[in-house]
Amino acid sequence: MESVKSQSYEVHINELAKAALNQHVAQKKYSKVFLLVDENTKEHCLPVLKNIFDGPVDAILEIASGEENKHIRTCLQLWEELSQLDGDRKSLLINLGGGVLTDMGGFVASTFKRGIDFINIPTTLLSMVDASIGGKTGVDLGSLKNQIGVINQPQMVLIFPEFLKTLDSRQTKSGYAEMLKHGLIQNKEYWKELTLEGNFAEAGCIQKSIAIKNEVVMQDPTEQGLRKILNYGHTLGHAIESYCLDNPNRTTLLHGEAIAVGMILEGYLSHELRGLSKLDLDEIKMGFLQHFDRVEFTEDDIDAILKLLKYDKKNSHGNVNFVLLQAIGEAVTDIKVPEELFHKAFAYYSE
Missing domain, CATH: 1.20.1090.10 (Dehydroquinate synthase-like - alpha domain)
Structure with a gap:
């Protein structure tokens, strides 16, 4: 299925997504590759990704799922973890999750060391058709949605519809x-x-x-x-x-x-x-x-x-x-x- 070309990146679907991910990581020679998941994507989607991605993952970062966790305190946790794991400006963050996770993961990557590369792999239908395009990243301020954030583009977005089988x-x-x-x-x-x-x-x-x-x-x-x-x-x-x-x-x-x-x-x-x-x-x-x-x-x-x-x-x-x-x-x-x-x-x- 044909990829969609956005501003500075492409949205790839299925087999093209698999090829693009492995080729990109192999060519860029990142110093560290980090993978961000929540408890749901860790259980249901990570095993699928392991059959797709051939490259190394230096560390898996985990956050709690849900809109109520889309706030700056979670970002602080992730910034601290990236720092403790010796993340540098040549690191990559792969975000595996729904819109909450990709919004927040993109924001964390865009602000850590003044910006590191990130790749979004949306796992919900909402994040595939919405958060996949536009480069909007950010977090909520209390219960007020998306009040803090930046527009910054990922390296690519990868769509694997088989992840939808994990959803209710x-x-x-x-x-x-x-x-x-x-x-x-x-x-x-x-x-x-x-x-x-x-x-x-x-x-x-x-x-x-x-x-x-x-x-x-x-x-x-x-x-x-x-x-x-x-x-x-x-x-x-x-x-x-x-x-x-x-x-x-x-x-x-x-x-x-x-x-x-x-x-x-x-x-x-x-x-x-x-x-x-x-x-x-x-x-x-x-x-x-x-x-x-x-x-x-x-x-x-x-x-x-x-x-x-x-x-x-x-x-x-x-x-x-x-x-x-x-x-x-x-x-x-x-x-x-x-x-x-x-x-x-x-x-x-x-x-």
């Missing part, structure tokens, strides 16, 4: 939400294809999602304009995710589950403010609700979620900026939303 259906659907987003913002036919076909976790669809995101990022690598469309559903979705993560009385939502809610809510805002047709709006709502359970929100929940909007990274000059849709496949950025519409959007979602 909930994790797989979390990645499906991001794939649906790619259709909503850029490609109506892809949206239709994904909502009509059940086999979205196969290599062809993964490659198509990577290509859509890559096309956007290549035109706007530092998120000055067009790249913002990739945040559709994420302004409210991230606030919902943070609220549920920080509230002991709420069930924690996976990223895709939260942005699925966000995309319906922001679809309603799109209908009110940008002329998204009611037909398209209802299609978006039904497209998500046939795959994702509806989440219940009280008025107090909604008020608390809306207070978190002020921390969104797209904000500028004190304004909360939204990405909205004019039609399925056509997104617009930097839209300000009157406060009275938020509760109406939640009411539409709950209908």
